[in-house]
Amino acid sequence: MTDFPRDALILGGNRIPFARSGGPYAGISNQDLLTAALDGLVARFSLQGEKLGEIAGGAVLKLAGDLNLTRESALGTPLDPRTPALDMSRACATSLETMVHLSNRIQLGQIDSGIACGVDSASDSPIEVTPRLRRILHRAFAAKTAMQRVKALSAIRPADLTPVPPRNGEPRTGLSMGEHQALTGAQWGITREAQDELALASHQNLAAAYDAGFFDDLVTGYRGLARDQNLRADSTLEKLGSLKPVFGVKSPQVSEPTMTAGNSTPLSDGASAVLMGSQEWADEHGLTPLARVVDARSAAVDFAHGAEGLLMAPAYAVPEMLDDNGLTLQDLDLYEIHEAFASTVLSTLAAWESEEFCREKLGRGGPLGAIDRSKLNVTGSSLAAGHPFAATGGRLVATLSKLLHQRAVETGRVQRGLISVCAAAGQGAVVLLESVTD
Amino acid sequence: MTDTAARTDTYTKFVRSAPGKLIAKQVGLPRPSTLPRRGDRPEPVLGPVVVLGSSAGAEQITRDLLGQGVDVRRRFDELRSVGSVIAVLDEISTPADLGRILLPLSGAMRSLAPGARVVTISRPARGEDPARDAARGGVEGFLRSLAHEMRGGATANGILVRDGVDLDAPGVTGALRFLLSARSAFVTGQFLTVSTADGSRTADLAKPLAGRTALVTGAARGIGAAIARTLAADGAQLVVLDVPGAGTELSRLANDLRAVPVQLDVTSDGAGDRLVAFLRERGLSLDIAVLNAGITRDKLFANMTPERWVPVLAVNISSQITLTQALIEAGDVLGDQPRVVSLASTSGIAGNRGQTNYAASKAGVIAFVGALAARLESIGGTANAVAPGFIETEMTAKMPALTREVARRLNSLQQGGLPVDVAEAIAFLASDEAGGLRGETLRVCGQNMVGK
Numbered sequence: 001m002t003d004f005p006r007d008a009l010i011l012g013g014n015r016i017p018f019a020r021s022g023g024p025y026a027g028i029s030n031q032d033l034l035t036a037a038l039d040g041l042v043a044r045f046s047l048q049g050e051k052l053g054e055i056a057g058g059a060v061l062k063l064a065g066d067l068n069l070t071r072e073s074a075l076g077t078p079l080d081p082r083t084p085a086l087d088m089s090r091a092c093a094t095s096l097e098t099m100v101h102l103s104n105r106i107q108l109g110q111i112d113s114g115i116a117c118g119v120d121s122a123s124d125s126p127i128e129v130t131p132r133l134r135r136i137l138h139r140a141f142a143a144k145t146a147m148q149r150v151k152a153l154s155a156i157r158p159a160d161l162t163p164v165p166p167r168n169g170e171p172r173t174g175l176s177m178g179e180h181q182a183l184t185g186a187q188w189g190i191t192r193e194a195q196d197e198l199a200l201a202s203h204q205n206l207a208a209a210y211d212a213g214f215f216d217d218l219v220t221g222y223r224g225l226a227r228d229q230n231l232r233a234d235s236t237l238e239k240l241g242s243l244k245p246v247f248g249v250k251s252p253q254v255s256e257p258t259m260t261a262g263n264s265t266p267l268s269d270g271a272s273a274v275l276m277g278s279q280e281w282a283d284e285h286g287l288t289p290l291a292r293v294v295d296a297r298s299a300a301v302d303f304a305h306g307a308e309g310l311l312m313a314p315a316y317a318v319p320e321m322l323d324d325n326g327l328t329l330q331d332l333d334l335y336e337i338h339e340a341f342a343s344t345v346l347s348t349l350a351a352w353e354s355e356e357f358c359r360e361k362l363g364r365g366g367p368l369g370a371i372d373r374s375k376l377n378v379t380g381s382s383l384a385a386g387h388p389f390a391a392t393g394g395r396l397v398a399t400l401s402k403l404l405h406q407r408a409v410e411t412g413r414v415q416r417g418l419i420s421v422c423a424a425a426g427q428g429a430v431v432l433l434e435s436v437t438d
Numbered sequence: 439m440t441d442t443a444a445r446t447d448t449y450t451k452f453v454r455s456a457p458g459k460l461i462a463k464q465v466g467l468p469r470p471s472t473l474p475r476r477g478d479r480p481e482p483v484l485g486p487v488v489v490l491g492s493s494a495g496a497e498q499i500t501r502d503l504l505g506q507g508v509d510v511r512r513r514f515d516e517l518r519s520v521g522s523v524i525a526v527l528d529e530i531s532t533p534a535d536l537g538r539i540l541l542p543l544s545g546a547m548r549s550l551a552p553g554a555r556v557v558t559i560s561r562p563a564r565g566e567d568p569a570r571d572a573a574r575g576g577v578e579g580f581l582r583s584l585a586h587e588m589r590g591g592a593t594a595n596g597i598l599v600r601d602g603v604d605l606d607a608p609g610v611t612g613a614l615r616f617l618l619s620a621r622s623a624f625v626t627g628q629f630l631t632v633s634t635a636d637g638s639r640t641a642d643l644a645k646p647l648a649g650r651t652a653l654v655t656g657a658a659r660g661i662g663a664a665i666a667r668t669l670a671a672d673g674a675q676l677v678v679l680d681v682p683g684a685g686t687e688l689s690r691l692a693n694d695l696r697a698v699p700v701q702l703d704v705t706s707d708g709a710g711d712r713l714v715a716f717l718r719e720r721g722l723s724l725d726i727a728v729l730n731a732g733i734t735r736d737k738l739f740a741n742m743t744p745e746r747w748v749p750v751l752a753v754n755i756s757s758q759i760t761l762t763q764a765l766i767e768a769g770d771v772l773g774d775q776p777r778v779v780s781l782a783s784t785s786g787i788a789g790n791r792g793q794t795n796y797a798a799s800k801a802g803v804i805a806f807v808g809a810l811a812a813r814l815e816s817i818g819g820t821a822n823a824v825a826p827g828f829i830e831t832e833m834t835a836k837m838p839a840l841t842r843e844v845a846r847r848l849n850s851l852q853q854g855g856l857p858v859d860v861a862e863a864i865a866f867l868a869s870d871e872a873g874g875l876r877g878e879t880l881r882v883c884g885q886n887m888v889g890k
Contacts (some may be wrong), residue, residue, distance in 0.1 A: 039690050046698075048693050213712065220682075221686060222685065226685070
C-alpha cells in the first residue's frame with residue numbers, strides 16, 4: 001500500500017504559441033484554443049483513449065455559455081470521454097491553481113493522473129448587455145401575456161443597448177492594473193532603465209531558449225504560429241527606451257511615469273496544459289517525471305484601502321512558504337516570477353531586499369535579501385511571451401519543471417524552483433517545485 | 439469513398455450530370471471517368487484476367503494468379519468483359535514478336551471493363567543485341583500509346599525486369615500487384631524497372647507494412663497527411679514530421695494515427711542531428727523514410743529572387759540530402775532494409791513555366807535517389823521517388839482557375855489525381871516486395887502530356 005500523501009509529479013506540458021490580441025488567433029474561441037493545447041499534449045504523450053483522473057482548467061475572460069469550458073474542450077480531444085473535468089478561476093493565477101488542485105488530489109490518492117490547464121482570448125472576450133437591459137429582458141421572458149411582454153420591452157431606452165465590454169479596472173478602485181502598478185512602482189522607486197533591462201532580458205532569454213530547441217517539447221505550433229508572436233529577438237534598450245509611458249501618466253502620485261508597452265505585458269491569446277501524475281502512473285505509461293510539487297501558498301493584500309500595492313501579494317506568500325519548508329530565498333536554484341509588468345517583478349524583489357518592509361509588513365527580523373538575477377526567468381517570461389491570463393501558470397509550471405530536471409541531470413544535485421504569480425484583486429499564488437531524476 | 443466524391447472538381451461534376459453529359463458529348467469536351475480507389479474496389483485483381491504470351495514467365499504469372507484464386511484465361515475467346523490483361527513479353531527477340539503477342543488485345547479493347555488494367559512485362563534494352571533491343575524498346579512505345587487510348591478509367595503500365603531476374607522475383611510480384619490493384623488508379627503510361635531479385639514476399643497482404651516504422655516529412659496536411667494515413671492503414675507505425683507552425687495539425691494527425699509527432703524545420707541547422715537525437719530518445723528505428731516536405735515559390739525566372747529561389751531548393755532537395763545523410767551516418771536509427779521514398783514532380787521531368795526553382799529542386803530529387811540507392815545498397819536499402827502530376831490539394835486549389843482547369847485535363851485520365859494516389863505509390867515503393875526497385879522515379883500523373 002502506498003502511504004499518503006504521496007508525490008504529485010509534473011510529467012510534461014504543452015502550450016500553443018501565445019499570440020497578441022487581434023493577431024492570428026482572433027476569432028478563435030477559448031474552447032478551440034484549449035482543445036488545441038490539449039490535442040498537442042495528448043499527441044506528445046500518446047494519451048489517445050486514456051482515461052485520466054481529472055482535468056482542471058479555466059479562463060479569466062469567459063463567456064457565460066462556457067460553463068463547462070474545460071469539459072467541453074476535453075470532449076473535443078481523443079482522451080477517454082469518461083475523464084471528468086472542472087473549471088476554476090483565480091485571475092492570472094488560474095492555471096497555477098488548477099495545478100495545485102490536481103497536485104493535492106494526487107497527493108491524497110484521490111486521483112492518479114490529471115491535466116492542469118488554462119486558456120484566455122483577449123480577442124474573443126465576452127461583451128455583455130447593460131444590467132438594466134438584462135433585467136428588462138428577464139421581465140419580458142417571464143411575462144405571461146403578450147401585453148405584459150410589450151409593456152416590459154417598452155422600457156428599453158437607447159442607452160440600454162450599449163454593449164458592455166469586460167471591465168478594464170479593479171471594481172473597488174476603478175483603476176486599471178497598470179495604473180495600480182504605476183503607483184506601486186513609484187513607491188519603490190523602480191526606474192525606467194531597470195524595467196527596460198528586465199524586458200530586454202525576457203526577450204533575449206526567450207529567443208535563446210527557442211533557438212536552442214528548449215521549447216521543442218513544450219510548445220506545439222498553431223495556425224502558422226511557431227513562436228510567441230510578441231517575442232522580439234532583435235529588441236534593444238534603445239528601442240525599448242524610445243517608447244512613451246502609458247501608465248501613471250495622469251497620476252499625481254507618479255512624478256515620472258516609467259511604464260511603457262515595452263515593459264508591460266500585452267493583451268494575449270493562448271492556452272497551456274500540464275500533465276501530472278503519481279510515480280506509479282508515470283511508470284505505467286513510461287513517462288519520465290520532471291519535478292514534484294513541494295508546496296503552494298496563496299495570499300491577498302488590502303489594496304482597496306491603499307495598505308498595499310495591488311500586485312504585491314506574492315511578496316507575502318513566498319516568505320511564508322519558504323519558512324514552512326525551512327528554506328531561505330537564496331536556497332532556490334531558479335525563480336519564475338510572472339512578469340505582469342517589469343515593475344511588478346522589480347517591486348517584489350525590492351520589497352524582499354527592504355529591511356523596513358520585511359520587519360514591518362512581514363514581521364521578520366530582517367530582509368529576505370537579494371536573489372541572483374541570473375537565476376530569474378532564465379528562458380524568458382510574460383513580457384516576451386505574452387500573457388493570456390489563465391494560460392500563464394501552465395506555461396510557468398511546464399517550463400520550470402523541465403529546467404529543474406535538466407539542471408538536476410547536469411549537476412547531479414536536486415534543484416529547487418519558485419513560481420510566483422500576482423493576480424487581480426490583490427491576490428497572489430506561489431508554488432515550490434523540486435527536480436526529480438531517476 | 440467520400441473523399442473521392444468531395445474532391446471531384448466542378449467541371450467533372452457538370453459533365454457527369456445529364457445535361458452536362460449531352461453537351462460534352464456533342465461538343466467533344468473531355469469526360470473524365472470515375473477512378474475507383476482502394477475503398478471503391480477492394481479486390482486486388484479485377485477479373486477475368488487474360489495472360490498473353492507463351493514464355494515460361496507467362497506460365498509462372500498464370501500459376502501465381504491461379505494460386506490467388508483469380509479467374510485467369512490465356513485467350514480472349516467469348517469474354518464479354520475483361521478486367522485485366524497481362525502481356526508477358528520477356529522472351530521476345532525481334533520486333534516481329536510484338537504483334538504475335540499483343541495483337542489479340544486489339545479485338546478485346548472494347549471489352550475492357552471500366553477501371554481495367556493492362557500490364558506489360560518485358561525486359562529493358564541493354565545495348566547488346568540490336569534486334570532484341572528494338573523489340574524491347576518497341577514495348578515502351580506501344581504501351582505509352584495504348585495508355586493514351588484507354589477509356590473508362592482503365593490504365594496501362596509496364597514492368598521492365600532486368601535480364602537475370604526471374605519473373606517470380608518479389609519486385610515483379612509486387613509491381614504487378616500494385617499495377618493491377620485500384621491503388622494505381624492515377625498511374626498510367628508508366629514503366630517500373632525491377633533491377634534485382636531483392637525484397638521479400640508480403641506475409642500479410644491486408645497489412646503489408648505491419649511491424650514497420652515510417653517517417654513522413656511534411657506530414658501535417660495535403661499529400662503528406664495522405665501518405666501518413668495510407669502507410670498507417672497498411673500497418674506501419676508512423677513518425678510524422680512538419681514545421682512547428684503546423685504543430686497542432688500535426689498533433690491531430692498523430693492522434694488519429696497514434697503516431698509520434700516531431701516538430702522540426704528540416705532546413706534548420708542541425709535538423710538531421712535533432713531528428714536522430716529524437717529517434718534515439720524514443721528508441722525508434724526507421725524502416726521507411728518518406729521525404730515529402732516541399733514548397734513552391736513560383737515566378738518567371740526573369741523575376742526570380744533569392745527569397746523565392748533559396749528556400750525552395752533548401753526544403754525540396756537540400757533537406758533530403760542532409761536528413762538521409764544524418765540517418766545513415768547515425769548507424770542506429772535505420773532498420774535492416776531501409777526504404778527511402780522521395781517526392782519528385784513531373785515539373786522536375788518536363789520543366790514548367792514559372793517553376794525554374796521548383797523544377798531544379800525536383801529534377802535534383804530524381805538524380806538524388808539514383809545515387810542514394812547505390813549508397814543504400816550496401817545496407818540492403820533502396821531509394822526511389824514518386825513524381826506527382828496535377829494533384830487536387832490545398833496548394834493546387836490556390837492556382838488561378840483557368841490554369842488549374844487546363845492542368846487538370848492535360849493527361850490521359852482528364853482529371854487531377856488525389857493525394858491518396860501519390861500515397862499508394864509510396865506505400866508500394868516502401869513495401870518489402872519493392873526491394874528490387876532502385877533509384878526509380880514513378881510518375882503518378884495520369885500520363886501527363888509532358889516529358890517522357
